[in-house]
Amino acid sequence: MKLITAVIKPFRLDEVRAALSEVGVAGITVTEVKGFGRQKGHAELYRGAEYVVDFLPKVKLEVAVDEALLDAAIEAITQAARTGRIGDGKLFVLPLEGAIRIRTGETGPAAL
Amino acid sequence: MKLITAVIKPFRLDEVRAALSEVGVAGITVTEVKGFGRQKGHAELYRGAEYVVDFLPKVKLEVAVDEALLDAAIEAITQAARTGRIGDGKLFVLPLEGAIRIRTGETGPAAL
Amino acid sequence: MKLITAVIKPFRLDEVRAALSEVGVAGITVTEVKGFGRQKGHAELYRGAEYVVDFLPKVKLEVAVDEALLDAAIEAITQAARTGRIGDGKLFVLPLEGAIRIRTGETGPAAL
Amino acid sequence: MSKLHVSGGFLGAGLACAPALACAGTPAGINSGDTAWMLVSTALVLMMTLPGLALFYAGMVRAKNVLSVMMQCFAITSLVTILWVVYAYSWALTPAAGGVNAVFGGLSRLFMRGVGVDTVAALAPTIPENVYMCFQLTFAIITPALIVGAFAERMKFSALLVFTALWVSFVYVPIAHMVWGGGWLGAWGVLDFAGGTVVHINAGIAGLVCALVLGKRRGYGHVAMQPNNIGYTFIGASLLWVGWFGFNAGSALGANGGAGAAMVATQIATAAAALGWLFAEWAVSGKPTVLGIASGAVAGLVAITPASGTCGPMGALAIGALAGGLCYLSATRLKKHFGYDDALDAFGVHGIGGMVGALLTGVFAAPLLGGYGTVGTAAGSGFGHQFLIQLLGVGVTLVWGGVGSFILLKFTSLLCRGLRVDEATESTGLDLALHGERGYHL
Amino acid sequence: MSKLHVSGGFLGAGLACAPALACAGTPAGINSGDTAWMLVSTALVLMMTLPGLALFYAGMVRAKNVLSVMMQCFAITSLVTILWVVYAYSWALTPAAGGVNAVFGGLSRLFMRGVGVDTVAALAPTIPENVYMCFQLTFAIITPALIVGAFAERMKFSALLVFTALWVSFVYVPIAHMVWGGGWLGAWGVLDFAGGTVVHINAGIAGLVCALVLGKRRGYGHVAMQPNNIGYTFIGASLLWVGWFGFNAGSALGANGGAGAAMVATQIATAAAALGWLFAEWAVSGKPTVLGIASGAVAGLVAITPASGTCGPMGALAIGALAGGLCYLSATRLKKHFGYDDALDAFGVHGIGGMVGALLTGVFAAPLLGGYGTVGTAAGSGFGHQFLIQLLGVGVTLVWGGVGSFILLKFTSLLCRGLRVDEATESTGLDLALHGERGYHL
Amino acid sequence: MSKLHVSGGFLGAGLACAPALACAGTPAGINSGDTAWMLVSTALVLMMTLPGLALFYAGMVRAKNVLSVMMQCFAITSLVTILWVVYAYSWALTPAAGGVNAVFGGLSRLFMRGVGVDTVAALAPTIPENVYMCFQLTFAIITPALIVGAFAERMKFSALLVFTALWVSFVYVPIAHMVWGGGWLGAWGVLDFAGGTVVHINAGIAGLVCALVLGKRRGYGHVAMQPNNIGYTFIGASLLWVGWFGFNAGSALGANGGAGAAMVATQIATAAAALGWLFAEWAVSGKPTVLGIASGAVAGLVAITPASGTCGPMGALAIGALAGGLCYLSATRLKKHFGYDDALDAFGVHGIGGMVGALLTGVFAAPLLGGYGTVGTAAGSGFGHQFLIQLLGVGVTLVWGGVGSFILLKFTSLLCRGLRVDEATESTGLDLALHGERGYHL
Numbered sequence A, B, C: 001m002k003l004i005t006a007v008i009k010p011f012r013l014d015e016v017r018a019a020l021s022e023v024g025v026a027g028i029t030v031t032e033v034k035g036f037g038r039q040k041g042h043a044e045l046y047r048g049a050e051y052v053v054d055f056l057p058k059v060k061l062e063v064a065v066d067e068a069l070l071d072a073a074i075e076a077i078t079q080a081a082r083t084g085r086i087g088d089g090k091l092f093v094l095p096l097e098g099a100i101r102i103r104t105g106e107t108g109p110a111a112l
Numbered sequence D, E, F: 001m002s003k004l005h006v007s008g009g010f011l012g013a014g015l016a017c018a019p020a021l022a023c024a025g026t027p028a029g030i031n032s033g034d035t036a037w038m039l040v041s042t043a044l045v046l047m048m049t050l051p052g053l054a055l056f057y058a059g060m061v062r063a064k065n066v067l068s069v070m071m072q073c074f075a076i077t078s079l080v081t082i083l084w085v086v087y088a089y090s091w092a093l094t095p096a097a098g099g100v101n102a103v104f105g106g107l108s109r110l111f112m113r114g115v116g117v118d119t120v121a122a123l124a125p126t127i128p129e130n131v132y133m134c135f136q137l138t139f140a141i142i143t144p145a146l147i148v149g150a151f152a153e154r155m156k157f158s159a160l161l162v163f164t165a166l167w168v169s170f171v172y173v174p175i176a177h178m179v180w181g182g183g184w185l186g187a188w189g190v191l192d193f194a195g196g197t198v199v200h201i202n203a204g205i206a207g208l209v210c211a212l213v214l215g216k217r218r219g220y221g222h223v224a225m226q227p228n229n230i231g232y233t234f235i236g237a238s239l240l241w242v243g244w245f246g247f248n249a250g251s252a253l254g255a256n257g258g259a260g261a262a263m264v265a266t267q268i269a270t271a272a273a274a275l276g277w278l279f280a281e282w283a284v285s286g287k288p289t290v291l292g293i294a295s296g297a298v299a300g301l302v303a304i305t306p307a308s309g310t311c312g313p314m315g316a317l318a319i320g321a322l323a324g325g326l327c328y329l330s331a332t333r334l335k336k337h338f339g340y341d342d343a344l345d346a347f348g349v350h351g352i353g354g355m356v357g358a359l360l361t362g363v364f365a366a367p368l369l370g371g372y373g374t375v376g377t378a379a380g381s382g383f384g385h386q387f388l389i390q391l392l393g394v395g396v397t398l399v400w401g402g403v404g405s406f407i408l409l410k411f412t413s414l415l416c417r418g419l420r421v422d423e424a425t426e427s428t429g430l431d432l433a434l435h436g437e438r439g440y441h442l
């Protein structure tokens, strides 16, 4: 099993979720995060004083998948999240040693 | 060392924290997240127009533990978080290659 | 590649970000989290009733780095985040199996 | 003593102007200055409930219930308005025939029958009856809304509507009639300038009964129930303070010296109580809180309400300071000691504050103590006497209000199959579960 | 019928007092009680826009646009103030020479020329003209501010300023003159006590045209557009309710029986409409919402506006209940059916509510139905006649307002190179993209 | 010139009515219309501080300090109320014997001695003294509350209380006496209708001294200090605008033509200043902000305050537009240039705006420029003269206020062992560290 972690633009979330459903991913965990990167931040004004806010609102997805689904899930996320403009985000793959469904105690791929 | 990541129902947090303390886990990092899964979302109303909010508020725990504590910690979390109803959440185990306590520079299990 | 995850005190964020830039880290993902640990929480008052809030606001950084940068990045974070007082936080290192830049599809270290 | 132009204090100076003004060509007795002030007072007292009290309370509950409190206050306002114009005004503030009049009023104003553009009520001879009726309506609105503080975060919305309708009809209306409408308490000489017994003790005791009958919120005492937005509570307390000028100075029923004296007493007592609570809390817990100073101000407003027509400025100072300290103790110690869950201290602030005020009204009305009342003259007579009369007023209100509320709750419970929401609703929060909305999407 | 001291109702009781009061030594005719009430009414109607309406609307948009709505309301208030004192007051509410007067007023008060400390306007003989002018200004402010609800979350700020200036000059001013300022609709006998046609239908139809011309918000209908802060909407609705006493009872232009009757009608209709929407929604969707009860209250306030000077309390009850139910249907069904994006229901609440009220004014003014009007007397004459006159008033407003708004929008679009913000701005949110600020940093 | 019924403008029309009204049978001279308006004005000015100013300021600080600002405003309100009725009213607004009277008043009203239900003050002969005293109290409250903007986010709560008590006694009271209470500045002919010098310049200069003595907030200039809730600031600015009608039109001390003229001047200047700041900012930084337009409105309100009794509508337009532009520059350029941390621009808006207004009062009072004043008559005499007198008033206030504030801060620092919170408190935030509360739990 692998844990896919992807940082994407917030307004692509719905598309990504739909794309993941299509390839058979049943669950996702989403976190609101702030990203620093190549994409530049925005300026805010305060009584004429301008300050630059460097961080940008992003959304982080965590999806645990069985090896068999890995490539399809990665493809689904990257396709659906891509706008082609700077700041589209990153996708990381981490090894997952175990998974448990808390409700039933099922383990391994069956837990996902 | 392992990193346990668990997504649970928010109102079980206090119980889980207490259970972890009992088995000797000293520290936890908690994040508010939104979960998509089998559990269905709720409907909100806006001037008579109903829309379904698919994501559900969940809480994610991250707990770094030494191998020796792993099973006890997993047991503590799953027991305390279980309500038996859909949406109780998942627990994932990831390999952890290193840990440092920032204050002292201690590394490995001593850092936890 | 490795994924560095660090939980630090919120008001050290700017210093840590600057330190990471200096060693050549281009991107960071930041999450607001709550931490339980040795550091004690604060008391809040409600009409004379005092209750202790155990969790403390912390900030979690996630930084994916190439092996070559790992030590410098760890050093940068721990130095910049350290105040020497309890609650400075932890740094964890996780193995990273893959990375993709969503915008371009680049993979591996080139994606970071 | 009724909320008359000529009340226990101010020695009738106001009434003298009525005949002279009649020459101004307006319909007999209507004075444009008095009317202007009473139109404004009505708006001010409405503002006390919407948005004042609603915000004061809504800020203190958990984020998942913030809208439910606003909903309750808004629905009470709307519902009571309809009841009032259909029958409750008539029943409360017009005379009934015979012995009934001791407790209930008559039916002559059902559906506002006979109220014309230029008619006046006997109880307020210098303003149009429409204005008097509407001013009194705003009191009938805020009283049940105060009770919300006791059962917040756990009452069914349907049960709330039924209970409100019943309670206004069978608890508020008779007490208002007994004290202000020509009933026996007023006739006995109970002083209640602006509603210490009718409004505050009445709502406070109903709140206590509600808290006991409904039981505690789940998790009460071991889960931290953090107020979602103290800023709302602050805005609410501020608007209550401002609006209370309409409540108290408006109860002079005209723009005259009596209104001025009531305004001053209100301002002083509120400030003294705010500081009283603040310093008590600072001394006891080491930290002065915004919730504390705001609660203290409300306690002072409550306590000065019955006295504001008869006490002098230094009497107001004493009443305020005492109310601030005592309400602090009741909201923090008394409640803890007995273990009931009066969620937002409807009883602790309005019940206790109302009793402090009602009793001290009997003391500080005395000219000897700077008051403008007719009691405790230099001859010394009637001083203790008035205190006993006040005690009687308090006692009757506690008994009628307490027993009445209990019976009406039980009856409501039958009609609505229970008073409380189920466990899932309480844990999800009333906003989403009952109203399908969430307070914030920031 | 003009917003006169002696309007269609209340039988002139007020005016009679003017000569008598002159003996009080104040400048001929100025009555201090009337002046006090009109000073307050002006403050109350200003409060309806700032912060009332702004909060009502701002709470309903998404968090990224919350400030843009506040900005629009604040800028409209400032801009219209300047236009009003420079020329619009004169153009709307003073007589013009000859036939022009049917539609536009004169230029005698340009730059406030001739308005002195103690001068009075013919339309309001017992208060200083300054107060009358400022009171009327607050109506000219809130009317364009109401339109904001239709084009919220997508209009350019520059286009908003230009459109507002044009619309006030060429739509608001002539309609106000025709109905209140001595123009032909008032002369024909159209009853509009406080602005059902001039303010609400006018703003409602302009809103509908804006919604159609600007088009839907991106994502409308498939993305959930969650209101960011229903608490703001609640505060706004509450302040609208309170402030509307100044709007309606203030339209009596004095502190008299007419003001009292208008206040009572307002209170009753609002409560009835709030409950009407609440129960309709509860029955249809299973959950009563705070947004619903608040919207219902506003619908009731809108509908009673034209009628509040002539209907009795039970007429107000009927108008309110009907308005609550009908506006619920229009905001939920009608909009869905036709598919336009009237974002915050400027047309659904103000347009529909205004029409319901304007037409029913012609019905419930009848003394037979408890009204104070001069129509539908016991003899039965004129009953249907007044309804037709009202229909005429509604029709003229819809046509003038609809066509005028369309032309002015097209013209504004030319001047500002488009009416709508670009896609990136809309997706980022107007707050950050246009104003460089964010609503919350919690 | 004192805040008299017959002030520098309006030519005494008001006073003439007093004897005639006496025939109305009310206690000699009390006019119900004037009393109604002054009761309301008192409520409006209280609302300016609670919740108006508190929200205006609280929205601009960081989320961790939002409650501390509300607390400061609430505590100031309570504390000053007690001081005022105990001695400060007497000291400020009653005559003292002999030469002392140039600067301080007498002791005849200590503890409100001699103030009865129907007594009147010489300075306000048509309303009860209680109302006049309470109206003036609200000015004494808001003035120290304005200073909060300068030292926000870093002052000790205990030091705030001590400083406020001292400052009101030794800075506010004497300046108020000198200008309004019969002291030498008023006698010299300084025009200050509603408090340009007494309130705004006074608070502004105190704020500047506080900012300099306390030093900058940690991180000032390099850390982004994001306003937590511009919505609060918007609500606050709106309520300040509405409440300011009580401040300025209320300073006519009656419901008369003078009040009407003051209301109009206030409305115009505020709108002009809001647009002035808006367009200046738009031109300079490319984006018009809500914080900008709201700040501009407040700047306009400040600047018109001293002039609102004597300038005409077009004078108000000029004063407002100038104040908007100049305060924009002072809050953005001046502060940056000199590097002091006047956190929320107490000096930049109230100090600068107050000076602009006080000086231009001397210009636009001239009938030649549409004013109602007695200066600059057709004969041309006294025009420059009045400007010099105004300059004197400004100068005296700056010196007395500046030096006085400095001394009192040093004294407070001794008493409270420092004025500033320690580093940990400042970094945690005052809400949690000093008050044990957090603003939001959403």
Ligand SMILES: Nc1ncnc2c1ncn2[C@@H]1O[C@H](COP(=O)(O)OP(=O)(O)O)[C@@H](O)[C@H]1O
Pocket: A007, A034, A035, A036, A037, A038, A039, A056, A058, A085, A086, A087, A088, A089, A090, C026, C027, C028, C029, C030, C062, C063, C064, C065, C101, C102, C103, C112
């Ligand atoms: N090395 C990294 N480790 C963790 N997160 C990163 C890293 N680099 C970028 N990110 C995240 O990805 C987001 C997008 O990256 P950015 O460099 O702005 O654009 P792009 O993805 O187009 O290269 C950032 O805002 C940040 O949240």
Ligand SMILES: Nc1ncnc2c1ncn2[C@@H]1O[C@H](COP(=O)(O)OP(=O)(O)O)[C@@H](O)[C@H]1O
Pocket: A026, A027, A028, A029, A030, A062, A063, A064, A065, A101, A102, A103, A112, B007, B034, B035, B036, B037, B038, B039, B056, B058, B085, B086, B087, B088, B089, B090
């Ligand atoms: N494959 C997955 N990867 C990551 N998170 C998941 C995954 N599946 C479920 N989750 C998380 O677990 C939560 C509960 O899952 P759900 O399917 O609703 O119920 P259950 O845990 O009872 O099977 C989800 O809301 C989501 O946050």
Ligand SMILES: Nc1ncnc2c1ncn2[C@@H]1O[C@H](COP(=O)(O)OP(=O)(O)O)[C@@H](O)[C@H]1O
Pocket: B026, B027, B028, B029, B030, B062, B063, B064, B065, B101, B102, B103, B112, C007, C034, C035, C036, C037, C038, C039, C056, C058, C085, C086, C087, C088, C089, C090
């Ligand atoms: N075992 C752990 N797993 C995950 N997070 C931890 C763990 N221990 C501590 N933390 C995080 O680190 C933060 C600081 O830890 P704490 O014990 O308070 O102080 P210190 O870092 O000085 O030892 C905690 O608030 C928590 O967020």
